[in-house]
Amino acid sequence: MAIFSFLSPFYLAVLCVLIVIILQNMKKSEGKKEKGETKTESRPWVDEDLQDSTELLAEEDGTSPSGAHTEPWTFVVVEDPEVKHKIREIIEEEEEINYRKRMGDKWVNDLKRLKTNWVKEYLDTAPYLILIFKQVYGIISNTKKRTHYYNEISVSIACGILLAAIQNAGLVTVTTTPLNCGPRLRLLLERPVNEKLLMLLPVGYASKSATVPDLKRKQLEDIMVVV
């Protein structure tokens, strides 16, 4: 089925790069805040960027192919420290249950080599959290729903392009999927019932002391076949 025909990776790439630009300018405005400006004063920086973005977007419209038009995603960019901390509290609470009893030994053992646990300090320390929601269906009216074919694949593709854009912008992130936290995070962020949390990306610059785990990976010939 070609339901994905004319999906627009380029438009998505542009959008994702714009999100990163916006993030970086928020960073600037945050810097200004530290110099004593109020939050509201620093806000216009962001709005200006959103304006520029929309123009750029419009400019690209003519050259980029058009989407399948479900576009079933919402990117929630969280910069407010209090909201970030509430998100951390929800996730640590649910993840502790995941690790201690809900998910079982197999899951816990499968995660061991990743050295993860339910303590997620980065949810406080990362300058921005991007929570990506998939819209499992569209709302046409109170009674009428719109089918969002392949909504999970579609939103995941958008995430892939966002990850590439974040990397290209010199920022770093880690793809996390807060398990069993979706409903509470949806309520906290006041997202509608048709939206489900797919992924959470903490975004910022790499800490000078950051290290990369030395894990081997598959060779190209193991993942690519030429016929």
Add this chain to the structure above:
Amino acid sequence: MAIFSFLSPFYLAVLCVLIVIILQNMKKSEGKKEKGETKTESRPWVDEDLQDSTELLAEEDGTSPSGAHTEPWTFVVVEDPEVKHKIREIIEEEEEINYRKRMGDKWVNDLKRLKTNWVKEYLDTAPYLILIFKQVYGIISNTKKRTHYYNEISVSIACGILLAAIQNAGLVTVTTTPLNCGPRLRLLLERPVNEKLLMLLPVGYASKSATVPDLKRKQLEDIMVVV
């Protein structure tokens, strides 16, 4: 759950760009073929690139974060015209059934505005077809399976980065999901039972006569929320 922790968008991006480089060099070698070289003679061009790729990959290893290590994907790049035609025959046969009876009126109507049907000429004319398979589980031994957590999301993210890479390389594609064709295509391409077709990307240069449908899309403020 941080099962996605340390997933490596950069590594994927590098890999995807390499795939595109390889595609373009295949194009070159194909050109040589037309000048009378045999398929086998033109092959080394590709192998050389694969070699370079692996080196580049190894070079990047140190700087790029490491994957969650299920890496549950197989990219099958089809350049053989006969195989491409067999793929077309399978897809057109199944898609005609999808449109005529299998999927029903709602599905057919939802697709109408995309002007798609079951005739897929591009499967013959595109220089390359990339069939992306997700490995729904890993095979450790005849009796032991390895859970591939979030394999569909993971492979879709890889596809998103591949789409961006294809676009950046000046090539064009369209994301298609051949519905009910997976099992027959898996057999045709001799992929193992743990692999399921996720997506098919025809890749090439845009035809001079190519047009882009003039569809409107959501505004940035409709898909991004700042908290």
